[in-house]
Amino acid sequence: MVSPIYIVAAALGVGFAIGVLGKLGKNFSGILTLLTLGFMTYVSSEWLYAFYFGDQVSTYVFTAGYKPPISINLLMGPQEAFMSTLINVIGLLGGIYLFFNFGRKGRNAFVVYLVFIMSLNVVIMTRDLFNLFVFLEISSIATAGLILIEKGNRAVGAGFKYIIATSIISSILLIGTIFAYFYTGSLNIDDLVKSDLTTTTGGLIAVFLILIAAILEMKPFPANGWGLDVYEGSHQGFSAVVSAATATASYFMLYKLLDIAGNSWDHYIAVIGAVTFIGANLLGVKQKFARRLLAYSSIGQLGLLMLILGLRTYLGDNLNYVVFGILLTNLLAKTGFFWLVGIVKAKTLKEWAIIRRKPFFLFLMGTFVFALIGFPPFPSFFAKWTFVMDLAANGGFVWIAVILTGSFLEAIYYFRWFGYAVKADDNYNFSFNVRWHKITPIILLTALLYIIGYLTAQHTELGRMINFIPLFFVLILFALDFLPVFIKNTIAIIGMGIYFYFIYPSLSDLKLLFEVIFMIGGILTLIAGYAYKGKRSGFYPVAILMYAGLTGLIEANTTLQFFFGWELMTAGSYFLIIRGKRSMPHALSYMLFSVAGAYAILAGISIANIGQLTTSLSIFNNIQYFPQWAYGLLLFGFLTKTASVGIHIWLPGAHGEAESDVSPMVSAILLKAGVYGVILALIGMSKSQYDLSSLTYILGWVGALTVLFGNISAVFQEDAKRLLAYSSIGQLGYIVFAFAIMTQLGWLTGFTYVINHFMYKAVLFLTIGAVVLRVGTHNMYEMGGLIKRMPLAFVAVLIGITSLSGVPPLSGFTGKWLFYNAVIEKGWYFQGVIVFLSGGVAFLYLFRLIQTIFLGQLKDNHRNVKEISIWFLIPIYTLLAGLMVFSARPQWVLQPLGDMIANYMPQNSIRWDGAYAYTAIGHWTGSGVMMTIGSVFLIVFLILKLSTRKAHKIKQFDIVYSGERPDRPDTTHVAYNMYAGFYKAVWPLTVPLAERFWNWMTELVHEAAGFTRRIYSGNGQAYMLHIVLYIIVLFFITIGSSI
């Protein structure tokens, strides 16, 4: 075991050595520095290893042979080991990254850097207050010095402000130290902890001063202007180290010193942290420049750490788990980000579009963004999960709200930035080049992120249950991205097929149904992908990521697994959606709604989790505390995915602009994930011992209004895919409404609609998407008469809309019939009427779809378009076959479904007699009707065909045109603004209230951010004033009263 003292010794020794042996040249000293850092890393990591895998106990290292308080002692415990390892690793990588930048400055830069890292190590390890002060000083001076390696006034100004601020802080610390020494006679922190200072007034002041210094080191909002400028002004490579290493050190300092005050300060720390977390992130929303944004984010993370520290009483033993999770993610991702900024020489967020030129960098950026927002499989995800769970368990609901709000704000700007990187138009002439010594550290960090993420998961037994196989499959696909579409598509399909084959036996009814929808649907939609040429770079990993998430939902037995799957699915679908041509803003709004929904679910689960012995999903079935809130939050979260009215605004754009084969994925399949969630929640509510009928009643109205709204808006769309998107909203409304009925019939209806919507919406989206690929426009009024060119597509759409509209004998009617019975049985007449009325409205947009695209006049430029691609026709007709079977033999599906539902909904109100279905009030037979109508149809058709066999085939302009002749197809085709008359009647229902509301909200956030930003004048004196004022205010808040 190498004693930690050697960390200090080595650093100092080498420092002096470089000073002496400087003649040997820069590179030599540089390499020497790196070696030293390597050694330091080795020492600390050896200790870390010993602590976690050996049975090492934390040991004190005494200097100068005396015991404290005479001498200084260092403590090397597990946490110290961990922290110093982090610092040294970052220091090492930073050294590599900055190698040549230091080199240009001459060897002293290396010395300063070495001393900087060393001082942070000591700050971590020392148990002596004065020593702490000293090394704090050293570190801040070193920092100031290192800031100056970047040329320019900004750097100088930043360094100056920094040195002033830190000297104020450390002087406060010094005074505090003096007070403490005066009252206790010891400078050793352990002694201070033992002798409770807080009893005496002077002691209170001493504690106050010490802690205020530590807090100020954490750059609390708003007294943190000086910190910001460091991040922004200094060289990126170094800002990274500051943001990572210094932050770690100062966090740990606060952590150490907090013991002195006992628990009395926790709340203040928490509040300060909360203010910092939310404030910093709020300001981040307004940022246009990458580095300043990162600076705010770093401060936000510091705030989060303080918050966690302040809430340690809630967390108990999990404190370290949470802290390490957050800290690690922040450290790795943020450092990587800063270094990325250093490589990609793009200042404003928009300019980051250039990162697309090197897809691998985009991958890195994506990794960092998703890690920072706390998506799986990164450590922060698990940390956040544990944090929220523990908070809820101890009733810290307000804190949950705070944390989630802050994280949401953070998500806003990170995803805006990422959206720019992926989609903003790249018309900048400057490019960026990569040097190995700059990229290597980043790659290492990224790898570490994934590995540590995995390890974090394995650390808890909950996490160990999570099935990571699909995720590995995704990573493999990322690696195989260079292959052509055909191969990747085959791999993806085979992979999903095999996975489904293996998972199939383990699934029961409900899960099986959805798994079939997800997996089979996924495979079918993937088949359409064969129609694409080239590489289709980055499509397959994300598609599979989504399916991995979906199947994760199905397999989930624990709440954590469920949430894990949910987040994966969100991430995958986000990437899928943002691939569309003009879909940057829509993808952003989709992501934000999804994140909000996910947080709602998280909160809901955390409430549900209270007082539970188990962590399995079954906790939904007996939520003991605040069931209204828990279910409400859960439902809200799920409804964001089903795009119910009010929170639907992301859907039309996202689905409308997506690629032709992505639309069915995200519409026919993805939306069902939300439905699955809703069902889980409702099952729970049905089992719950509380009366939750009010909740389902509201849910019912939401569903009904969604139907009305979705259908009516669909009628007035000019864009075919947007029309289908709005229709999806309506259909999901049906489903939500049906499930909200909470009777066996209602649920049967719901499942019928789930199956139907899956099939016909997939058919419609696939067909229309394929047509769009052929004719090259979304606008229906630019198409027309295509039945002559693509009859198969026409037949597909015809069957699709017939069954969507619910006309017998196709399966849509099954749903309608069940609906009538369910509604009347339940007694929800008015909601029912709204729903049925919307059914009538649906006809308008369905007819518009087929009329304007396939009927009417063929346009000149489509005179010789070809039939849609065979690769689309295969899945389409497979689904149609399923649709026909379901129409002709509904009992095959509905009967087992009914039995399954009987497990949840006791009353058995539908009776099957062969093909005949009987309810209390009605009767109907699917196959009978099908047969009757079919035969009549056939007979009439044959008769007519015979009687008109000599018919002349005529062309498109051979029509009665009041004695005139049409001039052009474009002027003869009725398509644009087709329902003008209807619009005059129902326009009040089409006012986009939801859009307006959300726009207003966005404005509000931006205004708030813009207003708050004014405090950062960039003026050093102002910043110092902030600090002083902050101290005074804090004084009166904390101990002012008790003195």
Next chain:
Amino acid sequence: MSELDINDKVKEMLEKSAENAGSKNSEKTFVHPEDEEREVIAPDGSIIKVNPIYDYFSGKKPTEEKPSNGVVEKFLNWARSESIWVLGFGTGCGSIEIPPLMTPRFDAFRFGIQMRPTPRQSNAFIISGYLSVKTLKRVIRSYEQMPSPKYVLALGSCTINGGMYYDSYSTINRLDKYLPVDVYIAGCMPRPEALLAGFMKLKELIKEGKGEKANEYARNFDEYKANQKKIIKDWNMPDYNW
């Protein structure tokens, strides 16, 4: 069959345009802008040539539709004669005589006569009074769009010999040069009674199986068309409008 016609038509158009190029202002020919051959760009970037007359209309010539044999035809003829659906297209001054026909005083409904708004569903065409060249063009298109068997009643002396407009430069003199006429109703203007009498006559003709003028039109199509084109210089339609 139809391809042949089309080729002829295209050749004819080309010749027209050729002579048009070298001709003086006085003997100009008319190719409407919407009939000129144009190029459009397909979604896949390829260029499509669109020749409206060729592409939008089926240029087939009319064919004779032989009556079915014997009793059936007699029976059908009776039905046709008892249900005469008149195309609601007032071509001239005489159309003012048609509304009274439907009003209580005369009430042609009694005889199974009624107006239809679209040629596709009507089998009788009343050319009411003078017929200017412009109107003739529309009349011909509408007539050709009516499904056979179809009948034409020429109302008023203008359709017989030009009537009081015999010397006008813009109205025709003899309808039968352009369309096969079943019944002439002389007078200027004939009163509704006369029109009714005309209908009665038409009924007799149909019952006798003489209402085959549509086939006659098909038989002498070229001759009729030549006459039509002689006076309709800007013929912007296919030869036969289905």
Next chain:
Amino acid sequence: MKEILDRITPKYDLQDVSIKDDLQAYVVVEKKLAIDMVTYMRDYEGFSHFVLMSCVDWIEDNKLQLLYLLNNPEKKCVIGIKVFIDRENPSMQSAHHLWKQIWTYQRELREAFGIDFPGSPRIEENFVLEGWTDKPHMLRDFDTNKYAEETYFPRTGRSTNDPATYMRQKLYPNQPVTAKKNKDDE
């Protein structure tokens, strides 16, 4: 009316000014001044209302006479501005910029009299006739009867008779035709 004429007569050295009454006058102006004068009347003399524009064929002295009829809403008076243009390939400066409806008038005149108005919008479109290829049909030397006979297959044996003589014979069969002439016989 008078003072207006007094004002404009020297300005446009009008040849013959015929005053019908104190609300109506007709003047003849040279071709090159005509549009200028119309513009002047509109802008300065308050003849803001364009009534009509027509043409007369003076075949005898081989001229076409254009008439611009303007009305002054305040003074309630009308002035007709006549212009003589020669009959072989007649052409006139276009006035479409003054009143929009002149577009249509000029299209009509172009079709009916073959007068060319360079620069007038949509001038080449059909007005009433479609595809008219013969000489302009309102010129007096266009023999519509002959045209009709050549074009429209006149039915043989069509007889017509002069209504006056016909009625006289019908009413007074035994009275011989007197020398007394009436307009119809000329």
Next chain:
Amino acid sequence: MNIYVKLAYTLLGFFLVLNWGLLMSATLRKIVARVAGRHGIPFYQPWIDLLKNIGVRTTLSHGFMFYLGPVFRFTGAVGMFLFMPALFGSDMWSNFSFEGDIVLILYFQLFGMLGMAIGAGEGGHPHSAIGIARGLAQHAAIEIPMTLGIISLAIQYHTLSFTDIVAAQQGGIANWTIFTNPIAGVTLLLAALGAMGHSPFNLVKAPNEIPIGPPTEYHGTYLGVLMSSGVVLHVMEAALFMNLLFGGATNWVEFIIKTFLINFYSVFVGVVFPRFKIEQSVVWFFKVPMALGILAILIYSF
């Protein structure tokens, strides 16, 4: 009763309904004529027109869907007949009503409509599309009073099956729904006005505005098929309301009288009132009929 006999009876019934439909349309036109002071058509005119249309020689085809349009329409009409019991209490005249209930009929009306719309659409005539657009919009509006009324009935009788509803109305005029549940009755009758498609709701095929809308391009045999399905639909629409409101029919005479009167009512209104514009008709259904319908449900939900 074995299926063949049933089939035979059903065909016979359809034949009856078809002829009755033709006769009824003639009679109603005659009535309209008499209102206008005319003598009017002979009562056998529809048959002749039908023959004439079948006898038309020229047949044109705009494409495959153009064929299917009339087929859909006719199938829709036949289905309307099949799925509704023609006569109450007679096993042979109950058709195939065992295969479905009111909901089936409600949605089956749309079968013909949709097919017809698509068929006419392929004709490529702008007027067809306009007419259909109006028709669908109006239909969506009619749904409101229709659904409200039927739900009210369903609450009243606790059933959606025709046979049971008619059965509940037997035994005297006083038991008819129109008297036992007048508000729902009136609502449905107002909806009937729209469903019958006479003036003021005949905007779909407004003859002198968009030459008879959807069927503009249809002629000859197609038109014959459309005509016959049209008359059948008229009868069956009337029969629908007869079964719902007026105690159904136990024999053909009753059937004929009741369907005639219901049709006569809508024609009568049509003779009196001029045609609505589409937005007017839609809004009209949003007003009084909807209010009545809501009332009709409210009285049962308390």
